[in-house]
Amino acid sequence: MDALHIALKIGKEFAFERTQKYKGNHLAHIIRSDWPNSVAQVLAKTKAPIIARASAGTGNWNAAPFMAFLDERLTTSPQRGYYPVFLYERGFESFCLVMAQGADRLKSTLGNKDALRELKRRAPKIRDAAPDWESKGFSVESFQTYSRGNVTFGRNADDPWAASVAFGKRYLIANPPTLSEFLNDLLLMLELYEEIYERIGDTFFAEELVMEGLAATGELPIAGVTGLDGALKIDEHKKRERRERNSKLVKDVKANLGYICQGCEASLDAIYGEAGKEFIEAHHLTPLSQAPKQGVQLTEKDFAVLCPTCHRIIHRLGCPSLDHLRQVVNPQLRNFHRTIKPNWKVA
Ligand SMILES: [Zn+2]
Numbered sequence: 001m002d003a004l005h006i007a008l009k010i011g012k013e014f015a016f017e018r019t020q021k022y023k024g025n026h027l028a029h030i031i032r033s034d035w036p037n038s039v040a041q042v043l044a045k046t047k048a049p050i051i052a053r054a055s056a057g058t059g060n061w062n063a064a065p066f067m068a069f070l071d072e073r074l075t076t077s078p079q080r081g082y083y084p085v086f087l088y089e090r091g092f093e094s095f096c097l098v099m100a101q102g103a104d105r106l107k108s109t110l111g112n113k114d115a116l117r118e119l120k121r122r123a124p125k126i127r128d129a130a131p132d133w134e135s136k137g138f139s140v141e142s143f144q145t146y147s148r149g150n151v152t153f154g155r156n157a158d159d160p161w162a163a164s165v166a167f168g169k170r171y172l173i174a175n176p177p178t179l180s181e182f183l184n185d186l187l188l189m190l191e192l193y194e195e196i197y198e199r200i201g202d203t204f205f206a207e208e209l210v211m212e213g214l215a216a217t218g219e220l221p222i223a224g225v226t227g228l229d230g231a232l233k234i235d236e237h238k239k240r241e242r243r244e245r246n247s248k249l250v251k252d253v254k255a256n257l258g259y260i261c262q263g264c265e266a267s268l269d270a271i272y273g274e275a276g277k278e279f280i281e282a283h284h285l286t287p288l289s290q291a292p293k294q295g296v297q298l299t300e301k302d303f304a305v306l307c308p309t310c311h312r313i314i315h316r317l318g319c320p321s322l323d324h325l326r327q328v329v330n331p332q333l334r335n336f337h338r339t340i341k342p343n344w345k346v347a
């Protein structure tokens with residue numbers, strides 16, 4: 001069976017088969033192996049290393065099946081990256097070929113809300129990287145797709161998966177295109193994919209890794225403070241601080257400002273004794289939007305000394321002023337730190 005007829009068969013039979021046992025199911029087998037094999041000749045026409053991956057579920061049925069086309073230089077998993085994919089729409093009366101993005105990995109890093117915002121931010125950038133999408137017959141409309149892997153039938157519009165779509169084309173099961181039109185659309189889509197890869201490459205993934213790094217240390221800016229662009233700036237800020245950590249200026253800053261945190265007023269040697277002696281971090285106060293230009297002489301005024309916790313929190317807040325940080329810190333903690341006795345003895 002050819003790729004189009006398999007797609008139509010799936011559209012007609014999936015809703016019923018989904019009520020049957022998954023293991024050993026005939027349609028699931030067609031989806032997984034016959035469907036990708038049926039497009040091998042189209043894939044052979046592209047220069048890019050693209051693999052077709054189709055699924056009806058993993059161990060259990062998905063809400064709907066899909067077939068994704070993954071450029072292996074970019075991603076080998078539909079969980080991340082951007083790629084063309086066949087998806088079915090609500091009610092199985094239509095399906096579509098869309099340029100979508102993997103949402104799973106982003107969702108686990110950022111949470112659903114911020115992941116959605118990030119996918120929406122990327123979609124127009126993907127479009128701009130292949131300006132011919134419209135003349136090649138694709139459009140921007142809201143495709144009512146079942147999320148890949150989403151087993152809840154009722155959800156849609158705000159699902160990150162749907163928001164991730166850059167452009168696409170709809171096919172009606174009752175009024176399908178000809179096979180040659182269908183295969184030609186796929187080839188055009190794969191060519192656009194190549195074009196996008198040439199321009200964007202894996203920039204988004206590099207950004208994602210930065211966000212994952214910040215999330216790991218708890219410094220990913222909290223939602224609504226600086227947004228995701230802020231994450232990249234915080235990362236720059238941290239790199240700069242790391243480079244300067246052992247510089248004479250930073251040592252002088254600490255020696256002159258002292259070892260009491262300017263946020264919570266903790267003195268770490270009062271808390272931890274010898275192990276906390278002279279334990280403090282230097283934080284750049286220069287606002288993130290005004291990264292210091294090369295050659296500009298930094299002075300002690302450009303820094304605050306902070307305990308590691310306050311330092312992470314100020315990053316999390318998107319690097320506001322020291323005053324702002326102090327307003328965030330509970331004043332009771334400062335009072336406590338002022339009264340704590342430094343010369344305690346281990347009992
Ligand atoms: Zn502190």
Ligand SMILES: [Zn+2]
Binds near residue numbers: 237241282283284311
């Ligand atoms: Zn800092």
